[in-house]
Amino acid sequence: MTLANAFRGIWHHEPMKEKLVDAFRELNAYYPFGEGWKAVRSTIYFDYIKRQDEENFQPLPEALAMLANELEPRDLVPTIMTYVLSSGDYWALDADFHKDHDNYGDAEKRLQARALQLGENFAASGHELDDLGSKLFSRDWMPYRAAFGRGLARGAHDVHAGWRKLVAHMVQQTGDKSNFIVFGGFIEETNAVDIVLAQELLDQCAQQPELRNVLVLLHPQGIFTEADLSRCETLLDDPATYLGTFGPILWRDDYAHLPVHRLLALAQRLLTKPNGDDVVLDALDMRLHNKDDAVDTLGAELRLVGLRAAIQRLRKNDTYRGGRGDHAMDTVVGAALRFAGNEAEKLEWLDTIFDVIDESYGYVHAFEKVIQTTVALLPKVFLDRVFEGTEKQRNRRLMFMSHGGMDSPPLAEVDIQVLIDWCGARSNSSVWPFVAAAIRVWSSEEDLAEVTLSESAVRLLEASTNPEAVLDAYAERVSPSSWAGSMASAMQPRAAAIAVLVTHKNAAISAAAKSISEKIANRIERERLREQEEDERREQRFE
Structure with a gap:
């Protein structure tokens, strides 16, 4: 897998090409190297096919084309491991995508159909599910397992027997078992031909420890009934049930046909759970x-x-x-x-x-x-x-x-007018500074170089019966919450924004601005002295 991930980068080093081809062939001779084939196909697409219209276009090297042909899986199990049970760029496996590149939607449909056919072929073959190992239930992103599950059901000579084999294979696996969507695909295909049997399989899922946790997700899409909801709700009393699977019932269109009172009852019941x-x-x-x-x-x-x-x-x-x-x-x-x-x-x-x-x-x-x-x-x-x-x-x-x-x-x-009206209706003038402390004071919180009082701050100040207290509240916010370099320098633009009010036509505001500006100037001066002392101590430690 590591070598496959590095293939495209290494391929561009000319001295490494022959060695890289030999290594991939050797690995493929030991065991079908599906990941390697995907890496080669991806390189062919990105570096050659997609660049056909570019001026520096280079023709596809014969050695790379031959390697892709040699690595392509042909036996059933290796093909399933490559198309269904591996991760990565699946679209690179679609032959027609290379001809009509960038048409991801059509490629997706073809790959879904390929996975379904592989599941059908596997069910009709003499292979056992053990040949596929534990990846059938791995948490890794493998988007075609549902389609593969549909194929398993479609190709099964005896659907009951096929289901039992799938459950038995899941039970005997150790390690990571967290994705059971293959069962959902199996049930969906079964439901298309035998609704009663599909319901029977869902009832069995409700009794299976691993599957009951994801029972909601295993129901066929678009036909979730009240009976299905009742089946799922029986699991809510089990502390091990993962409640997250019930969330989609409350919002997805697939469940919109359910009666509102059932959805409400489900939501209310969920609120009783941790x-x-x-x-x-x-x-x-x-x-x-x-x-x-x-x-x-x-x-x-x-x-x-x-x-x-x-x-x-x-x-x-x-x-x-x-x-x-x-x-x-x-x-x-x-x-x-x-x-x-x-x-x-x-x-x-x-x-x-x-x-x-x-x-x-x-x-x-x-x-x-x-x-x-x-x-x-x-x-x-x-x-x-x-x-x-x-x-x-x-x-x-x-x-x-x-x-x-x-x-x-x-x-x-x-809205600042709402706040002004509320303050004006109060007999206690102390409410003005407390409101002033909780609004956005500055026109800019990021650009410390160009700061003015916000329109809201000015309007509140001009409406206030206690302008000095309001300005004092603004002054408390002169120190920015974040800055670079000198704090004193960072405070200066905000101090200047308040000092502008010294010339305000309202005498009370002008007088308050003068008084508050003097206090701020003293704060800034004390901060500069502190910074200077800190710098001197730092220089002494350095010496």
Whole structure:
């Protein structure tokens, strides 16, 4: 395999060509070298056939053409190992692809048909499945095993006997056994001629330890019935069942004909299982993929299930899924909050967010997107909650607003006029600086050389009844979160953006800008002195 992968690169070294040909011939004489044949075919395509119209085109060397002919597998088992049970560029094996190159769709159809025919030929031959080894169930990417399984069923003189042999072969294999799609192909072909027998085979899969885990995937596509769903649901009580296989039932078109109440019952049951909330969120995320946000794709009942799944997921307050988990929650919760209904669950969702904020002492390092979406869709309710509760809770929530560990400020996606109206309706002027600490202050977070106050920051400042406190909140953000070189120099453009306000027509803002600018200038000067002292200590250590 290593030599096959390196073939194309080595082939271009003229002194190595003859040795390379000899090595491939020797390996092929010892055992059919299918991987080598694929490597030769790929080289012929990329370096000769595909370059026929180029000026520096070189004709196909006779030695390479002869090698391809010699390595081509001709016996049944080696051919199956090459076309069905190996990885790599399968399209290179399609002879017609070389004639009509770049037509991958037609090549794919021909290779699927070839795998089906090989399965049929194998079933009718005197070979045993042991001749194919364990690769029939390997986790490696081998896309034609389903077609091969269809061929095994089509070519079987006795389908029952063929099925028993396939199961027995799977059971006796050791090591990696994680892909059982060959069984799905076998069942699909059986179903085409004998639906009752196919159902019998699926019932047997439900009793087979290895196959029950992937039972959903083994059903023929497009004809999944309520009886099939019931068969699969019996496995949900088995802790070993992989719940991920149930997710597609909630979103793929293949299952869209199932009654909504059955889909809802499945989703609700998944929520009772460990990590079932992840399965539901991922499934509903896929159901919403590329859909118009203005259209209620889920409907009230699935939106309710989505909210419950998100509440469960957030209560775990763990980060092991990273960005993918946040994305799914963001999509589903966004859909749930945009439409009326499920008001109690919406409030419970907000309660859960604030429980996490309180428990995390105001620092939330995950689920940033879904929290920002929630704030953007329910800004007034969210802000009301920030200033409710005990003094300890308020302090932690205000800490979250200003220093909560999120990459973007919590209120960054909220319309600034909504925030201005909310602050203006409060009797407590201290709300202005807290809101100021949670919006996007700078016009650019990346280009430190050209920085101005954002339009939102200016509008909030001009509407504020407490401009000095608002500017003070902006000043807290003068230090960038990332920079290169001197921190003092990185702070300077932001300081200048605030200093511009000294000439503002509003006397209160002008006076506040002057006062805050002096404080910032002192901070920058102290930072420069610290940097100088650090440089001097570094030079002394070097000496």
